[in-house]
Amino acid sequence: xxxxxxxxxxxxxxxxxxxxxxxxxxxxxxxxxxxxxxxxxxxxxxxxxxxxxxxxxxxxxxxxxxxxxxxxxxxxxxxxxxxxxxxxxxxxxxxxxxxxxxxxxxxxxxxxxxxxxxxxxxxxxxxxxxxxxxxxxxxxxxxxxxxxxxxxxxxxxxxxxxxxx
Amino acid sequence: xxxxxxxxxxxxxxxxxxxxxxxxxxxxxxxxxxxxxxxxxxxxxxxxxxxxxxxxxxxxxxxxxxxxxxxxxxxxxxxxxxxxxxxxxxxxxxxxxxxxxxxxxxxxxxxxxxxxxxxxxxxxxxxxxxxxxxxxxxxxxxxxxxxxxxxxxxxxxxxxxxxxx
Amino acid sequence: xxxxxxxxxxxxxxxxxxxxxxxxxxxxxxxxxxxxxxxxxxxxxxxxxxxxxxxxxxxxxxxxxxxxxxxxxxxxxxxxxxxxxxxxxxxxxxxxxxxxxxxxxxxxxxxxxxxxxxxxxxxxxxxxxxxxxxxxxxxxxxxxxxxxxxxxxxxxxxxxxxxxx
Numbered sequence: 001x002x003x004x005x006x007x008x009x010x011x012x013x014x015x016x017x018x019x020x021x022x023x024x025x026x027x028x029x030x031x032x033x034x035x036x037x038x039x040x041x042x043x044x045x046x047x048x049x050x051x052x053x054x055x056x057x058x059x060x061x062x063x064x065x066x067x068x069x070x071x072x073x074x075x076x077x078x079x080x081x082x083x084x085x086x087x088x089x090x091x092x093x094x095x096x097x098x099x100x101x102x103x104x105x106x107x108x109x110x111x112x113x114x115x116x117x118x119x120x121x122x123x124x125x126x127x128x129x130x131x132x133x134x135x136x137x138x139x140x141x142x143x144x145x146x147x148x149x150x151x152x153x154x155x156x157x158x159x160x161x162x163x164x165x
Numbered sequence: 166x167x168x169x170x171x172x173x174x175x176x177x178x179x180x181x182x183x184x185x186x187x188x189x190x191x192x193x194x195x196x197x198x199x200x201x202x203x204x205x206x207x208x209x210x211x212x213x214x215x216x217x218x219x220x221x222x223x224x225x226x227x228x229x230x231x232x233x234x235x236x237x238x239x240x241x242x243x244x245x246x247x248x249x250x251x252x253x254x255x256x257x258x259x260x261x262x263x264x265x266x267x268x269x270x271x272x273x274x275x276x277x278x279x280x281x282x283x284x285x286x287x288x289x290x291x292x293x294x295x296x297x298x299x300x301x302x303x304x305x306x307x308x309x310x311x312x313x314x315x316x317x318x319x320x321x322x323x324x325x326x327x328x329x330x
Numbered sequence: 331x332x333x334x335x336x337x338x339x340x341x342x343x344x345x346x347x348x349x350x351x352x353x354x355x356x357x358x359x360x361x362x363x364x365x366x367x368x369x370x371x372x373x374x375x376x377x378x379x380x381x382x383x384x385x386x387x388x389x390x391x392x393x394x395x396x397x398x399x400x401x402x403x404x405x406x407x408x409x410x411x412x413x414x415x416x417x418x419x420x421x422x423x424x425x426x427x428x429x430x431x432x433x434x435x436x437x438x439x440x441x442x443x444x445x446x447x448x449x450x451x452x453x454x455x456x457x458x459x460x461x462x463x464x465x466x467x468x469x470x471x472x473x474x475x476x477x478x479x480x481x482x483x484x485x486x487x488x489x490x491x492x493x494x495x
Binding site for chain 2: 348427466469490491495
Binding site for chain 1: 349350351354356357358359360361363364365367368370371373374388389390391392394414418422425429442
């Protein structure tokens with residue numbers, strides 16, 4: 001796969017066709033970004049599961065059971081919500097950063113490995129944060145992996161476009 | 166409109182020109198994404214309206230009236246903030262998912278209907294959550310509509326790019 | 331820089347090559363969006379700094395020091411978190427809005443100035459909110475600057491694509 005990818009990448013001479021299915025780097029971005037979008041949306045459903053399991057609802061109109069009051073500070077629900085917020089803080093900027101990184105026509109092998117590692121790291125982050133909490137530094141390492149990859153892509157793009165400051 | 170859209174779509178043979186104003190699917194994405202961006206930004210202003218109406222401010226430097234303390238738990242302000250957070254959790258991943266879905270050259274009629282339905286559903290979500298709360302399941306249905314559409318697009322993109330895992 | 335940018339822009343006749351490094355407007359977007367991505371990610375690290383400085387941790391597994399309890403309402407940590415959330419509410423929609431605004435082939439000078447002003451305004455917003463709080467209306471002005479620029483881009487894109495409603 002990687003060999004094919006970098007061969008195809010070398011064949012492309014026009015700088016205008018980065019965001020097409022003919023670019024294997026873009027296809028790899030498509031697949032792994034889709035995985036991360038689905039992972040993020042599943043956090044909403046995981047929050048809903050916790051809310052029904054512990055009967056914790058934040059709005060008057062959500063009180064599906066008798067004798068309930070709105071409640072906001074349940075640790076099981078809030079843990080999932082913190083993990084979800086952390087996703088938004090990190091994955092959403094990564095989506096934009098990795099998308100525009102593709103426009104710099106990076107080495108296909110490097111780019112695809114970055115996409116795969118960053119995505120798998122965030123899946124691990126969710127598992128050790130929201131699904132089955134484990135001792136640190138597991139979550140810090142998973143968090144740092146995507147963060148450092150995003151910083152690397154930022155450095156590549158910024159150096160390439162520095163004259164447009 | 167739909168007939169024109171799918172005709173134009175069929176005429177495009179090059180896979181490299183998806184993200185241009187000549188692609189009616191991209192134009193439809195542009196229009197409805199713009200509507201959703203404006204809707205999201207209006208949530209900030211709606212929060213500000215609630216803060217001034219109920220004189221609830223979270224920072225020392227925001228206390229524009231005498232004898233006020235910072236306050237965080239007003240139900241009117243928090244309801245708008247929950248709706249706003251729900252927008253970020255769902256609409257921001259949708260922006261990326263629907264944008265990259267366009268690169269798979271979907272049927273123009275299907276794609277445009279998905280964009281329209283998802284966007285209108287989220288406008289309804291805001292109305293029944295933050296503007297005028299109504300009993301469930303109105304909000305759940307509006308929420309599920311965009312969620313299912315995003316999952317559908319994710320399935321299309323993932324199946325198309327599965328070999329780049 | 332500006333003169334070169336608009337010359338290059340005028341030379342481009344094909345509408346399909348907006349999202350390439352040959353388009354100076356896209357390059358300017360790349361640079362300033364990268365700056366904003368890095369700025370947003372630094373908010374996570376600033377939150378971490380505040381958490382360690384004041385020993386405020388939200389999860390049981392994060393209690394790196396003896397005799398600590400999880401805690402959620404420290405004003406120093408919460409101020410940075412509010413600034414970070416405000417970034418997500420405003421910068422993430424701006425990323426999408428300004429990206430799709432490029433597809434309308436805007437005047438290069440206007441577009442580049444909008445990118446620069448919006449980005450610098452948000453850096454100021456962070457400084458006066460999370461780093462060194464100063465009296466209003468400094469934060470409101472910084473906030474309003476990117477908001478109005480995003481609304482302007484939304485108006486341009488919506489008017490161009492209104493027939494695809």
